[in-house]
Amino acid sequence: MKIYTRTGDKGKTSTYTGQRLSKDDAIFNALGAVDALSSHIGFSRVYCKQGLISQDLKSIQCNLQDIGSVIATPSSKATMQQLQNVSFSSGHISSLESKIDIYTAHLPPLTNFILPSGSECSAHLHVTRTLARSAERSVVPLLHQHGGDIETVFKYLNRLSDYLFTAARYVSHEDGVPEEIYTRQTIDDSK
Numbered sequence: 336m337k338i339y340t341r342t343g344d345k346g347k348t349s350t351y352t353g354q355r356l357s358k359d360d361a362i363f364n365a366l367g368a369v370d371a372l373s374s375h376i377g378f379s380r381v382y383c384k385q386g387l388i389s390q391d392l393k394s395i396q397c398n399l400q401d402i403g404s405v406i407a408t409p410s411s412k413a414t415m416q417q418l419q420n421v422s423f424s425s426g427h428i429s430s431l432e433s434k435i436d437i438y439t440a441h442l443p444p445l446t447n448f449i450l451p452s453g454s455e456c457s458a459h460l461h462v463t464r465t466l467a468r469s470a471e472r473s474v475v476p477l478l479h480q481h482g483g484d485i486e487t488v489f490k491y492l493n494r495l496s497d498y499l500f501t502a503a504r505y506v507s508h509e510d511g512v513p514e515e516i517y518t519r520q521t522i523d524d525s526k
């Protein structure tokens with residue numbers, strides 16, 4: 336089977352429920368944002384030397400695949416079977432929270448803004464964190480009409496940006512690269 340069908344060439348494409356909608360519909364905007372997020376997680380994983388974080392990232396990519404299915408399945412058009420196929424458990428949120436707590440316990444307390452940087456993997460994780468927040472924003476228009484497990488998905492994406500922030504700090508710490516603290520830059524206006 337060919338990867339291209341040309342059926343999307345006129346600007347419409349399909350949901351999991353078979354509806355044909357414009358490609359600029361909020362559903363595809365959110366799907367695209369989640370795809371960008373997962374792709375950048377893959378990019379971060381390439382640079383990650385910490386086995387535990389690398390495993391987490393792979394498992395998060397699998398969850399994002401499932402999240403894409405929730406997004407592609409508006410409940411008003413879905414059968415019970417389709418909704419069951421794409422269910423997304425709130426247990427994934429608790430799992431992220433436990434990981435955040437474990438990694439935070441290994442880090443110095445946060446007393447200042449830190450600059451998004453650090454080791455190579457850490458810098459990628461900070462960019463990935465911004466994509467998680469972008470994906471989170473893209474789901475907002477779906478929150479009140481979409482149904483299914485979209486609220487769980489939204490909470491997961493919200494927690495995911497916290498996880499990625501913590502993971503960025505943790506890998507930099509483990510890679511031996513000190514955090515850089517924000518300092519207000521002063522300008523001498525008299526010159």
Ligand SMILES: Nc1ncnc2c1ncn2[C@@H]1O[C@H](COP(=O)(O)OP(=O)(O)OP(=O)(O)O)[C@@H](O)[C@H]1O
Nearest residue numbers: 338339340341342343344347348349350363366367
């Ligand atoms: N630009 C897009 N952004 C986000 N999601 C998309 C986009 N285009 C398609 N999708 C989603 O991804 C699925 C697979 O994409 P695909 O490129 O095969 O769709 P298409 O453009 O409708 O078909 P084709 O590329 O064969 O013409 C689609 O069924 C749709 O749910």
